[in-house]
Amino acid sequence: MLVDDLNREREMIISGHNACPGCGAALAVRYLTRALGPNLAIVLTASCWSIIAGAPPLTALKCPILHCPFPSAGSVGSGLKRGLEAKGKGDTTVVVLAGDGGTFDIGLQALSGAAQRNEDIIFVCYDNEAYMNTGMQTSSATPFGARTNTAPYPLFKEGRKKDIMQIMAAHGIPYAATATVAFPDDMEAKLKKAQSITGFRFIHVLSPCPPGWGSESADTVHLSRLAVQTGFFPLYEIHNGVDWKMTWMTDKSRLPLSAYLDRQRRFKQMDKEKIVALQEELDDEWYFLMNKVGPADRC
Amino acid sequence: MLSGVEKIKAPYFCGASPISVNKTGEWRLLTPTRRESLSPCSSDCLLEGEIPLWLEAVKRESWPEAWQIMSRNNPFPALTGHVCYQSCTANCNRGRLDEEVDIREVEKAIGYWRLDNYEPGGKAVTSKGKVAVAGSGPAGLSCAYYLAVNGYAVTVFEKSAVIGGMAALGIPEYRLPRTVLQRELAILEDMGIDFVTACEVGKDVEVARLYSEYDHLFLATGAWLSRRAGIKGEEAEGVWYALDFLSLVNRGGDPESGGTVVVIGGGNAAIDSARTALRQPGVDHVSLVYRRSRAEMPAEPSEVEAAEDEGVELIFNALPREIITKNGAAVGIGFDYCRTGLEGLIVDRNRSFEKSCSTVIMALGQDPDYSIFGQLKETRPLYAGGDLVSGPATVPEAIRAGRLAAFSLLADLEGTPLPDFGARPLKKVSFEDLNLAAKVNLQLQQKQTLPFEEAARCLGCGSCNSCGVCYLFCPDLAVDRSNGSYEFNLDYCKGCGICAEECPARALVMEGGV
Ligand SMILES: Cc1cc2nc3c(=O)[nH]c(=O)nc-3n(C[C@H](O)[C@H](O)[C@H](O)COP(=O)(O)OP(=O)(O)OC[C@H]3O[C@@H](n4cnc5c(N)ncnc54)[C@H](O)[C@@H]3O)c2cc1C
Ligand SMILES: Cc1ncc(C[n+]2csc(CCOP(=O)(O)OP(=O)(O)O)c2C)c(N)n1
Ligand code: SF4
Ligand code: SF4
Ligand code: SF4
Numbered sequence: 138m139l140v141d142d143l144n145r146e147r148e149m150i151i152s153g154h155n156a157c158p159g160c161g162a163a164l165a166v167r168y169l170t171r172a173l174g175p176n177l178a179i180v181l182t183a184s185c186w187s188i189i190a191g192a193p194p195l196t197a198l199k200c201p202i203l204h205c206p207f208p209s210a211g212s213v214g215s216g217l218k219r220g221l222e223a224k225g226k227g228d229t230t231v232v233v234l235a236g237d238g239g240t241f242d243i244g245l246q247a248l249s250g251a252a253q254r255n256e257d258i259i260f261v262c263y264d265n266e267a268y269m270n271t272g273m274q275t276s277s278a279t280p281f282g283a284r285t286n287t288a289p290y291p292l293f294k295e296g297r298k299k300d301i302m303q304i305m306a307a308h309g310i311p312y313a314a315t316a317t318v319a320f321p322d323d324m325e326a327k328l329k330k331a332q333s334i335t336g337f338r339f340i341h342v343l344s345p346c347p348p349g350w351g352s353e354s355a356d357t358v359h360l361s362r363l364a365v366q367t368g369f370f371p372l373y374e375i376h377n378g379v380d381w382k383m384t385w386m387t388d389k390s391r392l393p394l395s396a397y398l399d400r401q402r403r404f405k406q407m408d409k410e411k412i413v414a415l416q417e418e419l420d421d422e423w424y425f426l427m428n429k430v431g432p433a434d435r436c
Numbered sequence: 437m438l439s440g441v442e443k444i445k446a447p448y449f450c451g452a453s454p455i456s457v458n459k460t461g462e463w464r465l466l467t468p469t470r471r472e473s474l475s476p477c478s479s480d481c482l483l484e485g486e487i488p489l490w491l492e493a494v495k496r497e498s499w500p501e502a503w504q505i506m507s508r509n510n511p512f513p514a515l516t517g518h519v520c521y522q523s524c525t526a527n528c529n530r531g532r533l534d535e536e537v538d539i540r541e542v543e544k545a546i547g548y549w550r551l552d553n554y555e556p557g558g559k560a561v562t563s564k565g566k567v568a569v570a571g572s573g574p575a576g577l578s579c580a581y582y583l584a585v586n587g588y589a590v591t592v593f594e595k596s597a598v599i600g601g602m603a604a605l606g607i608p609e610y611r612l613p614r615t616v617l618q619r620e621l622a623i624l625e626d627m628g629i630d631f632v633t634a635c636e637v638g639k640d641v642e643v644a645r646l647y648s649e650y651d652h653l654f655l656a657t658g659a660w661l662s663r664r665a666g667i668k669g670e671e672a673e674g675v676w677y678a679l680d681f682l683s684l685v686n687r688g689g690d691p692e693s694g695g696t697v698v699v700i701g702g703g704n705a706a707i708d709s710a711r712t713a714l715r716q717p718g719v720d721h722v723s724l725v726y727r728r729s730r731a732e733m734p735a736e737p738s739e740v741e742a743a744e745d746e747g748v749e750l751i752f753n754a755l756p757r758e759i760i761t762k763n764g765a766a767v768g769i770g771f772d773y774c775r776t777g778l779e780g781l782i783v784d785r786n787r788s789f790e791k792s793c794s795t796v797i798m799a800l801g802q803d804p805d806y807s808i809f810g811q812l813k814e815t816r817p818l819y820a821g822g823d824l825v826s827g828p829a830t831v832p833e834a835i836r837a838g839r840l841a842a843f844s845l846l847a848d849l850e851g852t853p854l855p856d857f858g859a860r861p862l863k864k865v866s867f868e869d870l871n872l873a874a875k876v877n878l879q880l881q882q883k884q885t886l887p888f889e890e891a892a893r894c895l896g897c898g899s900c901n902s903c904g905v906c907y908l909f910c911p912d913l914a915v916d917r918s919n920g921s922y923e924f925n926l927d928y929c930k931g932c933g934i935c936a937e938e939c940p941a942r943a944l945v946m947e948g949g950v
């Protein structure tokens with residue numbers, strides 16, 4: 138249990154980093170590094186985290202960070218791990234950290250290649266659902282109905298959010314899981330499990346972004362929790378692409394999606410039909426997920 | 437610019453400087469601040485104890501701190517830990533999740549810590565003045581304690597040979613081990629408090645003399661006049677009043693009550709008498725007869741159950757008509773059927789029965805003896821408290837009365853304004869006010885046996901209980917933890933407000949300004 142072990146020694150993030158107040162991504166990486174450290178190396182694509190981590194020689198993490206070109210995270214991660222192995226340092230955990238842009242869109246090809254080759258790396262996507270660092274442009278992870286700076290009012294994001302977990306499951310990788318910052322114990326358990334497995338592992342972390350989502354900075358953890366409680370972002374894990382298991386069950390008592398949407402300005406002025414459409418899309422996905430999971434593993 | 441910046445000494449790091457030179461706290465517009473609200477337990481505690489605060493200290497196993505917080509309201513937690521009727525627990529918010537926190541057990545543990553760890557020789561300064569206290573019950577002792585720690589010489593005058601009032605003479609030993617009061621007394625004596633026993637104020641020493649020899653007087657003589665039944669045969673041999681019976685046994689005497697005992701009454705003194713009688717040699721049966729129904733008994737339900745479990749026969753709806761005597765000694769009681777009507781008791785004289793017995797214990801209630809007030813010729817304000825003022829009440833109420841009297845006396849003697857005792861303006865925190873969503877992460881434990889584990893079950897309604905949630909959820913690692921408690925590091929707190937939003941106890945607010 139994280140709180141039982143509030144040992145500052147384990148923390149690998151350094152105060153003074155450049156994240157906005159209430160940044161979910163900063164919190165996600167705090168949990169990530171404390172769970173996997175200290176023998177850890179991070180490959181980082183262009184993203185908010187490139188800024189959060191600080192300009193050299195300053196750094197916000199107590200582990201090496203290798204900044205890499207936007208589309209190349211999967212390949213650079215593969216190379217780093219193989220290099221470390223060649224030098225006899227194969228015990229170092231290699232984490233690729235990328236935003237949703239660097240994962241769902243521009244990084245997808247390298248990610249797919251590394252997953253297919255079953256490279257021994259942990260690919261962590263912190264998903265703030267848009268290209269935040271360059272000013273909140275729509276990505277394929279942006280949910281239907283949200284406003285971004287490339288889809289300003291009266292426009293909105295059209296089409297559904299890409300289902301990255303199904304894509305990763307289709308690669309048959311040993312381990313894939315979803316996680317989010319309101320459930321640090323769940324997240325730590327999944328990261329630790331991932332670390333114990335060899336081969337390609339993928340963790341999808343929903344990371345609320347106050348400026349990008351138009352939410353209160355104080356609401357970050359609360360929103361993350363609501364995302365799970367409404368079923369918008371279910372918590373589950375997939376072994377070998379086939380064995381799906383819920384890790385936090387919302388049951389029949391899923392909260393209505395509006396509880397989540399109402400606290401974010403990006404969904405303001407969303408008309409009723411769109412809210413209904415989004416709720417229906419979510420219900421479909423939930424049904425699909427429950428079928429994948431099977432009755433015994435609905436936890 | 438970066439000279440002097442410490443290099444990171446992590447084992448797997450390749451040379452860089454920590455970003456902590458960025459004092460990102462400068463971005464802050466709102467600052468997390470502690471705000472204490474009132475918990476249900478504190479609000480229901482008869483002596484206004486700051487329960488969640490001392491529970492929190494116990495959770496950190498910081499016993500001196502727990503005692504320090506406790507003694508602000510209650511200097512005798514070992515005593516209350518045994519005998520308090522624990523009104524604090526009834527509305528404990530934790531009860532809405534599984535089971536209430538066992539507040540009294542933790543209180544008792546703090547009490548024993550104090551008894552075990554008191555360092556003798558710590559005589560309080562006694563130069564500020566002298567105060568006399570009449571009565572050594574919980575009210576008198578509590579007043580004496582607070583006056584002594586505030587630098588006053590206190591002399592306690594006690595009518596009986598024993599110190600402790602009703603706690604020593606009324607409450608039976610099986611509910612309160614005598615060693616607790618003896619050890620408390622040793623501490624009070626070591627603190628420099630004088631005790632004069634077997635000295636009745638108003639008889640052995642004049643009230644006027646106390647007023648002239650001392651700077652002031654506190655009256656706490658309790659409620660010791662036993663109510664009479666006013667029935668035939670009440671003066672017979674073998675008829676006792678509960679207080680006489682209990683205090684004789686408590687002093688080690690033998691009431692010589694063999695055979696069958698009948699206790700009359702439905703309060704705590706009646707139950708204590710019945711259970712005490714059951715423990716006397718030669719007693720083979722004890723009945724308790726109450727004039728109303730079981731539901732109407734003023735006694736604590738748990739005490740009634742305990743009596744029943746031990747074998748006390750309970751008889752309801754019966755009013756004693758007369759005590760049947762033979763050669764001046766009680767041999768039985770005649771009862772009439774009786775029940776509660778709209779305008780008082782309805783007695784049915786046609787439905788009566790008799791019970792033979794050798795001992796009768798009348799526990800019909802007590803009243804204060806106000807005759808002492810008749811001797812007062814003072815024009816100065818009068819200080820009195822405990823059962824004497826309230827009528828028969830409880831140990832914690834008497835302790836509170838003694839504390840209030842002490843601080844009123846201090847204000848009076850030192851010419852300072854009277855403290856505002858009624859002021860507890862804080863908002864009361866309900867179960868719904870708490871934010872247990874974050875607690876879900878903390879995997880709440882079930883009832884525990886060790887005090888610090890049990891204390892950790894407290895949800896800290898309205899005051900920080902060091903749960904660590906603020907530390908856990910801070911994206912900037914700007915919450916420091918030292919000795920198990922949490923402080924904000926304003927060099928790095930950006931004021932996002934997640935901590936205040938998530939704090940399960942609702943003990944934080946974001947305040948404007950830097
Ligand atoms: C049988 C019984 C069981 C109880 N059990 C509990 C319980 O479990 N929990 C609980 O909270 N409460 C209990 N109570 C109530 C509780 O004991 C009293 O409310 C409490 O002790 C009152 O404290 P006090 O200091 O006001 O008076 P007391 O405790 O009555 O003390 C008054 C003292 O003054 C002395 N005194 C009287 N006249 C004079 C005089 N003229 N000069 C000098 N001294 C004098 C008396 O001898 C006595 O020692 C019980 C009461 C009884 C009778
Ligand atoms: C090839 C390339 N194209 C564009 C950019 C500009 N760029 C830097 S960060 C970024 C946004 C990244 O978005 P995402 O991966 O979602 O991470 P976020 O900023 O949201 O954390 C972009 C477009 C770049 N660095 N490289
Ligand atoms: S823009 Fe969003 S993701 Fe980027 S640093 Fe700010 S809060 Fe974090
Ligand atoms: S949970 Fe703690 S603070 Fe809340 S009512 Fe119970 S003992 Fe008091
Ligand atoms: S979150 Fe927990 S530790 Fe922090 S202020 Fe609230 S009660 Fe105290």
Ligand SMILES: [Mg+2]
Pocket residue numbers: 236237238263264265266267268269
């Ligand atoms: Mg993004």
